[in-house]
Amino acid sequence: MTDTVRIFDTTLRDGEQSPGVALSTQEKLAIAEQLARLGVDYLEAGFPQASPGDFEAVSRIAENIKGPTITALARCNRQDIEQAARALEKADKARIHVFIATSPIHMQAKLRMTPEQVLERIDQMVRVARMYVDDVEFSCEDATRSQVEFLVQAGRLAVDAGATTLNFPDTVGYTTPREYFQLITHLRKAIADPRITLSVHCHDDLGLAVANSLSGIEAGCRQVEVAINGIGERAGNASLEEVVMTLTARQDQYHVQHHIKTQEIYRASQLVSQLTGMPVQPNKAIVGKNAFRHESGIHQDGMLKDRSTYEILTPEAVGWGMTKLVLGKHSGRHALRQRLEELGLHATPSQIDQIQQRVKTLGELKSDINDQDLEAIWQEEVGQVRRSRNTELVHWQVSTGSHNRPVAYVSVRVGQEIREDSGSGDGPVHALFQAFARALSLDHVQLTSYHLAPISPGEAGLASVRVEIHGYDCETRGQAADSDVMKATAVALHEALAYLFERVQNVVA
Incomplete structure (x- = not known):
């Protein structure tokens, strides 16, 4: 096999757009280093024009991460492209990824542009991007709801302007595997330029992202855009681990190779889950905790006789069996x-x-x-960025029992002042929330989400607590980990409410 599919990872760009996810630059760097270790070919680090934080993260990743081509997203306008180029200045290998919508609904309702204006913009902005980098990817947003011949026009124009990769995304997860295969087959023949690579980018709104991505590869695409754990907008993106391991396990069907070091997959999944606060469902393919567990007696009997009776992949192949340095209380x-x-x-x-x-x-x-x-x-x-700089959790205490209404007491330092108060509620978490809200004089707040997830097994294992709070026209979150679940809860609640408190104080000031 000499035909290679390039893996374009968008965990830090499209993946981070998942509702409720907000990674710090330090967290993005940690994930980027693991993605480099994993062996992705392209690492889409972010959308520099979106915010100063995104620009900083892309710049830091471009400067520090070696191996993958570092990619920055830009709309088809000069300001976006120039900002992306600035963010990528220190990258060993850089790509600018420009996009514009090509479906009738997007052109009319969102862009307010005619098809002719869109084609003109493509030609102009791909040429601008090529002024800064030799590697330019062009994407037709909402390609699967676009008119096929318009996609051909857009693709040819982008190639003539200097694009090296053409991406035809299923932006809203609308297509089906057969439809997508037929679309990519037609585009491949109609554009027919050996200088360019065709790419697929599929969303999971109908649960078909991986199947559609694989259909695109069957039709001749040699780049696939994916995210760790399948995270992303709405229902998410095609899952890197599922696409890669399907190509690995079914080489007899796809006849392609890739550069991914599959033994790094599980650790990448765990790191992304922990830092984003998005738990991996137990029955998730490849990386879910039940992926290599067998409970049925019939299955167990087969496994004892021959693992291949019920395992088409080994856990070691994706990193479940990695040897790890043991750390403990005596470690230096x-x-x-x-x-x-x-x-x-x-x-x-x-x-x-x-x-x-x-x-x-x-x-x-x-x-x-x-x-x-x-x-x-x-x-x-x-x-994680400590968003509260002027408040400190001094003490917390919760009292509960089968015949007592839960009561919590908290003490918080605000500047030089110690604020103390108590609260009661339907449970210990509710009581703590009420106590913090009272201590910080926050009247219009609501605990909208409380998520508790084990990080490591055993009675003394760590657990992660993530809370989301709404108040004062703002959504905020707090996260903490500890072997004491209530301590983690108290720290997470304090972090979220202290941020709201300081926001209110700044508005008043």
Whole structure:
């Protein structure tokens, strides 16, 4: 096999657009390092024009990540393209990814442009992008609801202007595998230029993103755009792990190869899940906790006789069986620093001291600290942006029982002032929420989401708590991890409510 499918990862761009996800630059760098270790060919680092934070993240990734081609997204306008070029200045290998909508509904309702104006914009802006980089990808947004011959026109025009990759996205997850195969087959023949690569980008609104992506590959596309755990807008993108492992397990059907180091898949999945706060469902293909578990007696009997009776992939192939350095309460800074570096998690000497203290404390409760524990501790101490700078959680306490209404007491330092209050509720979480809200004088707030997820197994294992709070025309979130679930809850609630408190104080000031 000499035919290779390039893996274009958009976890940090389209994936981060998942509702409720907001990664810090440090968290994006950690994920980018793991994606490089995974072996993706293209790493779409973000949309620089979207915000200063996105620009900074793309710039830092371009400067620090080696291996993949670093890609930045831009609409078909000069300002977007120039901002993308600036963000990519320090990349070893750079690509600008420009896009514009080509479906009638998008051109009429969103762009307010005629087809002729869209074609003119494509020609102009692809040429502008080529002034900055040699590698330009052009995407026809909502391609699967576009008129086929208009796609041909747009594609030919983009190639003549200098595009090296043409992407035909199923932006709203509308198409079906047979339809998509026929569309890509037609476009491949109609455009027929050996200089360019055709690409697919599929969304999962009907649950067909992976199937459609594979159909595009069958039709001749040699780039596929995917995201770890399938995260992304609405129902998400095609899942990297599912596409890659299908190509791996069914080479007899697809006859292509890829550059992914599949043993890194599971760790990439866990890191993205932890840092985004989006848990992986247990029955998720390839990376769900039940993917390689067998409970049925018939299945267990078959597995004992021959694993291949019920396993078409081995857990070791995707990294479930990796040997890990064991950390515990006796581990030194050198071992801790080494493991953090292996995980692609950077920390300053003072931050390592904080992490080591957390590791030692957790080590008193459990015999070994696994990667998931360490990643959760790193995120809390280093990765996430501490949005509250003027408030500090001093003390919390919850009292509950089968015959008592839960009551919570909290003490919070605001500047030089100590604020104390209590609250009661239907459960200990509700009581803590009420106590914090009262202590910070927040009257119009609502706890809209509370998510508790185990990070590592065992009675002393870490658990992650993520809360979302609405109030004062703002949505905010807090996240914390601890072996004590209520402590993690208190820290997460304080983080979210303290941010709202400071927002209100700034408005008043």
